[in-house]
Amino acid sequence: MDFLGPEEWQAVALSLKVAFWATLASLPFGLGLALLLARGRFPGRQVLNGLVHLPLILPPVVTGYLLLLTFGRRGPVGGLLEEWFGIVLAFRWTGAALAAAIMALPLMVRAMRLAIEAVDPKLEQAAATLGASRWKVFATVTLPLIAPGIIAGAVLAFAKAMGEFGATITFVSSIPGQTRTVPSAIYAFLQVPGGEEAAMRLVVVSVTLAMGALLLSEWFARRVARRISGR
Amino acid sequence: MSLSVDIRHSLGAFRLDVQFDAPDGVTVLFGRSGSGKTSVVNAVAGLLTPSQGRIVVADQVLFDSRQGNYVPVHKRRMGYVFQEGRLFPHLTVRQNLLYARRVGGNRSEEGLKRVVDLLGVGALLDRQPGALSGGEAQRVAIGRALLADPVMLLMDEPLAALDGARKAEILPYLERLRTEAGVPILYVSHNVSEVARLATHVVVMEEGRVLQAGPAGALLADPGMVRVMGVRDAGAVLQARVLRHSDDGVTELQFSGGVLCLPEVEAAIGSELRVRILAQDVMLAITRPTGISALNILPVEVLSLRRGDGPGVIVQLRAGNDTLLARITRRSADALGLQTGSACFAVLKSVAVAQTDIGLGLQS
Numbered sequence: 366m367d368f369l370g371p372e373e374w375q376a377v378a379l380s381l382k383v384a385f386w387a388t389l390a391s392l393p394f395g396l397g398l399a400l401l402l403a404r405g406r407f408p409g410r411q412v413l414n415g416l417v418h419l420p421l422i423l424p425p426v427v428t429g430y431l432l433l434l435t436f437g438r439r440g441p442v443g444g445l446l447e448e449w450f451g452i453v454l455a456f457r458w459t460g461a462a463l464a465a466a467i468m469a470l471p472l473m474v475r476a477m478r479l480a481i482e483a484v485d486p487k488l489e490q491a492a493a494t495l496g497a498s499r500w501k502v503f504a505t506v507t508l509p510l511i512a513p514g515i516i517a518g519a520v521l522a523f524a525k526a527m528g529e530f531g532a533t534i535t536f537v538s539s540i541p542g543q544t545r546t547v548p549s550a551i552y553a554f555l556q557v558p559g560g561e562e563a564a565m566r567l568v569v570v571s572v573t574l575a576m577g578a579l580l581l582s583e584w585f586a587r588r589v590a591r592r593i594s595g596r
Numbered sequence: 597m598s599l600s601v602d603i604r605h606s607l608g609a610f611r612l613d614v615q616f617d618a619p620d621g622v623t624v625l626f627g628r629s630g631s632g633k634t635s636v637v638n639a640v641a642g643l644l645t646p647s648q649g650r651i652v653v654a655d656q657v658l659f660d661s662r663q664g665n666y667v668p669v670h671k672r673r674m675g676y677v678f679q680e681g682r683l684f685p686h687l688t689v690r691q692n693l694l695y696a697r698r699v700g701g702n703r704s705e706e707g708l709k710r711v712v713d714l715l716g717v718g719a720l721l722d723r724q725p726g727a728l729s730g731g732e733a734q735r736v737a738i739g740r741a742l743l744a745d746p747v748m749l750l751m752d753e754p755l756a757a758l759d760g761a762r763k764a765e766i767l768p769y770l771e772r773l774r775t776e777a778g779v780p781i782l783y784v785s786h787n788v789s790e791v792a793r794l795a796t797h798v799v800v801m802e803e804g805r806v807l808q809a810g811p812a813g814a815l816l817a818d819p820g821m822v823r824v825m826g827v828r829d830a831g832a833v834l835q836a837r838v839l840r841h842s843d844d845g846v847t848e849l850q851f852s853g854g855v856l857c858l859p860e861v862e863a864a865i866g867s868e869l870r871v872r873i874l875a876q877d878v879m880l881a882i883t884r885p886t887g888i889s890a891l892n893i894l895p896v897e898v899l900s901l902r903r904g905d906g907p908g909v910i911v912q913l914r915a916g917n918d919t920l921l922a923r924i925t926r927r928s929a930d931a932l933g934l935q936t937g938s939a940c941f942a943v944l945k946s947v948a949v950a951q952t953d954i955g956l957g958l959q960s
Contacts, residue, residue: 487682493669494641494676495744497699501670505699509686592686 369570373563375542376550377570383458383546384526387465388473388519395470395518399477421471425531432464432536460537461544465526473522476582480514480589481507510592517585524578528571547571599623599748599782603639603649603659612636612646612804621796621958622774622781624812626788626824632804633784637750640782641676642669654747670699675746675779679753681733683725689736690721696744711739714776715769731762735769742777749773749781755790764952767793771956788829792816792872793955800824817919819902819910822875827908831874832921835957838865846891846946853915857891857946861954868957875910877948878922881941882932892944896920898934913942 369377402414420428436443436454446452454460484507492502530548539549551567554560599618606612612632625633638644640651642658645666651659653674658667683692691698693708712718715735725733734754741749754770755763767790774781774794785791791798795812800821807824808815815821817832825831836849836856847861849869856871863869884893896913903909909929913920920942934940 485682487678487680488684490643490669491676491678491682492684492695492699494643494672494674495696495699495740496670496673497695498668498670501699505695506684 429532429535469522476518603646627801675741875921875923
């Protein structure tokens with residue numbers, strides 16, 4: 366493909382890698398949080414709900430800075446990660462994935478939570494009377510019914526991760542090949558004279574991916590509704 | 597095999613305090629909505645944990661608050677048929693029916709064909725639940741519960757969400773279930789007609805308590821129960837056998853007190869039927885009336901008279917070995933001079949007996 370130059374390709378490939386791992390790694394946490402928020406009855410539920418949604422409302426630069434303070438090499442968590450596991454997040458693509466995951470989590474949890482809340486607990490009761498243990502009820506009734514919701518949440522999170530900019534650039538900067546994702550690259554191109562054309566090409570890629578993800582996510586959400594109504 | 601329930605529980609301001617035994621057959625928990633019937637069934641299924649008490653099925657203790665026994669829902673093997681079916685929308689009818697086997701609740705491998713035949717759901721197997729009518733969905737739900745190989749079937753108003761025609765469609769299946777499935781059934785209903793068709797034993801509930809319990813025949817023929825059943829719905833049930841179908845469309849049935857003429861009943865000669873005779877459809881006469889259109893004039897003996905709060909009197913009558921109820925005014929009772937032991941004639945129009953009040957009898 367000659368549409369994109371090597372630098373632009375690098376940004377697109379990095380963005381895809383970052384978004385893929387951000388989505389995959391946050392899936393279990395997202396599902397767990399969605400289940401907890403939809404079904405759990407415990408003190409502090411509203412606080413947890415607020416914390417999950419915080420990145421949606423905070424200025425992304427604040428989230429990025431907090432990540433840097435926490436997961437930076439001198440941060441309380443970042444320091445331990447390096448000391449114990451040799452994992453460094455700051456200024457690495459893994460850090461970009463972490464920032465993208467945190468920023469995408471609210472969207473993912475929301476989509477999954479809506480799907481879980483749409484499941485009639487009476488169906489789960491019925492499954493239990495038929496001999497299904499708690500775990501089997503979840504695996505054979507709850508999970509299949511919310512599966513489209515989980516996928517919709519993941520698609521949405523992937524799109525959001527592809528587009529994350531503020532928290533990423535604050536936390537891991539914009540190092541070509543390491544942390545320069547599509548949005549960072551667009552920003553960088555716009556800073557240099559004559560970079561508009563390259564920026565524009567990446568804008569087209571961004572819009573296409575975002576639109577595609579949104580349509581896909583909507584389609585899955587509709588499937589959840591159809592599944593639950595049984596038509 | 598029997599169920600023994602002795603539970604106390606509070607739900608907000610509502611107090612449940614229920615003791616009863618359910619022998620084999622169909623035990624109907626009867627009472628108005630809000631009398632606590634569903635809570636009792638949920639407690640038996642394990643969906644509700646009573647604050648105190650004991651529930652035993654077939655010598656297995658399911659719940660005992662004093663010993664801290666509690667068998668979880670999925671290990672109780674109670675086949676629960678809910679009011680709204682609750683079929684799994686993401687599975688086909690076949691997968692719904694085989695769900696219990698899939699999750700390992702059912703040990704027996706066969707049975708699908710038998711249950712499919714019993715409930716007439718063969719043509720529905722590959723459909724999704726969303727494409728079923730209410731009556732079809734409920735039959736599938738019954739099949740699904742049966743295929744879990746339950747020690748007991750719990751049915752919480754399985755017909756309440758259906759219209760009259762769909763009810764009439766399912767009742768025969770439930771009657772077959774009673775005789776063929778060999779599983780005891782605890783059946784919740786507030787419909788006297790269902791009680792008359794299905795029950796072998798009745799537990800009457802009122803405001804969280806058991807008002808009365810006993811064999812269905814005796815309870816339905818008890819004048820004291822008329823208030824609970826509702827004066828317009830009260831009526832005794834006769835056991836009768838089909839004698840012959842006349843050319844003029846009248847079916848003659850033999851019961852212990854004589855011959856009963858009813859408009860064409862679709863049942864083979866010799867089959868045992870239960871016929872509910874509504875108390876308000878029975879007239880009484882001191883002498884055998886002549887020149888009257890009613891085909892049924894049965895010699896009876898007054899067993900008791902019970903005055904209600906209003907102008908009515910419920911007269912309990914003996915016809916052969918069976919019991920009938922008649923609801924007449926106090927004025928009529930006085931005019932006829934009825935007292936316990938009086939001999940008189942019960943008059944019943946053939947067409948007063950609705951088809952839905954005629955059901956399969958118990959093969960004894």
